[in-house]
Every structure is written in C-alpha cells, then in structure tokens.
Amino acid sequence: MHPRQWIEIRPAGIYCTPGDFYIDPTSAVPRALITHGHADHARAGHGAVMATAETLAIMASRYGSEFAGSRQIATYGEELSHNRVGIRFAPAGHILGSAQIKLSWEDGSIVFSGDYKRRRDPTCPPFEVMSADVFVTEATFGLPVFVHPPIEQEIAKLLTSFRQFPERCHLVGVYSLGKAQRVICHLREAGFDAPIYLHGALVKLCQLYEEFGVALGPLIAVADQDRAALAGCIVLCPPSALHDRWASRLPDPVTALASGWMRIRARAKQQAVELPLIISDHADWPELTQTLSDVGAPEIWVTHGREEALVHVAQRMQLRASALSLLNDDEEDD
Ligand SMILES: [Zn+2]
Numbered sequence: 001m002h003p004r005q006w007i008e009i010r011p012a013g014i015y016c017t018p019g020d021f022y023i024d025p026t027s028a029v030p031r032a033l034i035t036h037g038h039a040d041h042a043r044a045g046h047g048a049v050m051a052t053a054e055t056l057a058i059m060a061s062r063y064g065s066e067f068a069g070s071r072q073i074a075t076y077g078e079e080l081s082h083n084r085v086g087i088r089f090a091p092a093g094h095i096l097g098s099a100q101i102k103l104s105w106e107d108g109s110i111v112f113s114g115d116y117k118r119r120r121d122p123t124c125p126p127f128e129v130m131s132a133d134v135f136v137t138e139a140t141f142g143l144p145v146f147v148h149p150p151i152e153q154e155i156a157k158l159l160t161s162f163r164q165f166p167e168r169c170h171l172v173g174v175y176s177l178g179k180a181q182r183v184i185c186h187l188r189e190a191g192f193d194a195p196i197y198l199h200g201a202l203v204k205l206c207q208l209y210e211e212f213g214v215a216l217g218p219l220i221a222v223a224d225q226d227r228a229a230l231a232g233c234i235v236l237c238p239p240s241a242l243h244d245r246w247a248s249r250l251p252d253p254v255t256a257l258a259s260g261w262m263r264i265r266a267r268a269k270q271q272a273v274e275l276p277l278i279i280s281d282h283a284d285w286p287e288l289t290q291t292l293s294d295v296g297a298p299e300i301w302v303t304h305g306r307e308e309a310l311v312h313v314a315q316r317m318q319l320r321a322s323a324l325s326l327l328n329d330d331e332e333d334d
C-alpha cells in the first residue's frame with residue numbers, strides 16, 4: 001500500500017497508522033521512533049522510545065535516565081518490526097547515533113532522512129542510500145546559495161588565525177551536540193594536538209562521544225578563575241556564550257562561529273563574529289539534490305527548512321514532490 005495511505009501528519013508530527021507510532025514527535029506520545037538526539041527531534045516524556053544506542057544515551061544524558069517509559073535499541077541495518085510494520089534504522093551521517101528510518105507496510109515503503117549530510121564525518125558512519133516509494137528529506141539549507149566549503153578549509157582558516165595572533169584567545173562557538181565533537185576531531189586531523197578548552201556546557205557530551213569510541217584528544221574544562229590565562233589557546237563554547245559575561249574575561253578573544261549560516265555574511269556581521277566558519281552538519285544544496293537522484297524514489301516529501309526550492313527541483317527531475325508542513329521549531333543544530 002502506498003505510504004500516502006498509512007502515514008499521517010498529526011499535531012504531534014509524523015504518524016504511522018498501522019504501526020501506531022510517531023517519528024520525532026514534537027510532544028509526548030505513547031510510542032516514538034527517534035532519528036537523533038538534537039532537541040527538535042528528541043524530546044523527553046514519551047511512553048516507548050526506539051532509537052540507536054547512541055541516541056538513547058544522548059537522551060539520557062540530557063534529560064535524565066527517566067526520559068521515557070521504556071526504550072528499545074535499534075541497531076543500524078537490523079530488520080525490526082512493530083504491529084507488522086517493518087522498521088530499519090540506517091546511518092544518516094549527521095551526528096553520533098543519527099539515523100534515517102525506513103518503514104515498510106504491505107508492499108509500500110518510505111524512508112525518513114532525519115537530518116543528514118553526505119560529507120565524511122569522523123564521529124559517525126556515512127549516510128546510507130536506501131530505496132523506497134517515498135523519500136522524506138530535510139531541507140535546512142535548501143537554497144542554491146548554500147554550498148558548504150570543505151571542512152578542512154574552514155579548520156585551516158581557524159589555525160591560520162591561531163598562528164597569526166598567538167597572544168589572543170580563539171573562542172569558537174559550536175553547538176554542544178555534534179558540531180563541537182566534529183570540530184575537535186578535524187582540529188586533531190589537522191595536527192592540532194594541544195589541549196582544547198571547553199565551556200562547561202560541552203563537557204558531558206564530549207565524554208559521551210569518547211565512551212562511544214570517538215577519540216577527542218586532550219580536553220580541559222575551563223574553570224572560572226582560569227579564563228585570563230587562555231591567551232594562545234582554542235576555547236569552544238555554545239554559540240549563546242560567545243558574547244555573554246562568561247566570554248568577557250577571556251584575553252582579547254577572536255570570536256569564531258561554526259555554522260552553515262555563516263555562508264550568509266550579514267548573519268556573521270549581525271552576530272558580531274570576527275571569524276565565520278562555514279561548517280554544517282546538514283546537507284548543502286548540491287548534496288540535497290544529489291541525494292534525490294541517488295535515492296531514486298519516485299516521490300519526495302520535503303520538510304524541515306526551505307522546502308519550495310527543493311520541491312521545484314524534484315519536480316523538474318520528473319519526481320512527484322510536495323512540502324510536508326510540520327510545525328518547525330528552531331533547529332538546535334545548523
Ligand atoms: Zn539534527
């Protein structure tokens with residue numbers, strides 16, 4: 001049966017009728033499948049939750065161990081089912097534990113991408129192409145202007161500034177889940193082996209990544225009294241801390257921000273970012289359009305972001321395409 005007949009959009013989000021469960025619901029529901037740990041996808045208070053072991057650990061770390069009534073681990077590639085709906089989680093290449101979810105019911109199938117990217121990411125396995133009748137794609141950066149440069153180039157920009165201004169502190173705004181750990185891994189790959197200093201809000205998730213085998217090298221949590229001594233150091237903090245009182249005691253900081261939105265100069269200016277780093281954990285425009293043709297699904301539903309342009313491109317590719325209007329909360333990550 002075609003997924004149009006058994007997938008509904010309800011107030012809490014995407015609902016599978018025969019399975020009686022939601023995917024990434026925006027409010028507490030009896031049963032949820034969760035693609036990944038970002039706050040706009042993974043919420044506390046559901047009855048039963050199915051997700052990867054990494055995502056369940058992230059949710060427990062953020063919401064406490066009682067975040068759901070019960071939980072079930074989905075391993076990448078494992079064939080699971082609920083109420084005779086086939087369920088398969090596959091890597092999405094977005095952050096640690098992130099998954100696409102494929103559902104199969106009678107002779108129909110649908111893949112929900114969750115958030116994804118196609119670039120190499122040392123913190124998680126790469127996006128796996130799965131065929132289906134319908135592919136539901138995110139579109140956070142769904143406009144042709146969004147072309148993310150190679151991350152190596154952006155990390156080199158940071159390291160060049162670091163060498164040029166050894167008397168200043170380099171303060172880099174990064175989202176605490178995913179972006180922080182990926183930036184750290186790429187600094188290590190670029191040969192930066194000195195300690196990296198962390199704002200307290202980043203410490204727990206970095207530990208969790210290390211527990212799951214992602215090596216991050218020497219990290220030091222910044223204690224209040226130490227801030228003045230951080231000249232010549234790289235310090236990571238959440239974007240919200242870049243200009244707050246926490247940052248004001250750092251020695252002459254070069255303010256950097258790692259985000260896909262840094263492609264838009266006005267945004268960097270508006271946020272008073274001296275060193276914008278265009279680093280995103282979402283697919284850019286070429287990756288989005290490439291993925292439509294790689295997946296090869298005859299029907300595309302576009303959600304999470306700038307939907308119109310991608311719908312238009314899909315239609316030009318002779319695909320049936322429409323925008324899924326969900327209540328989009330602000331992305332936690334970009
Ligand atoms: Zn995400």
Ligand SMILES: [Zn+2]
Pocket residue numbers: 038040041115304331332333
């Ligand atoms: Zn998201």
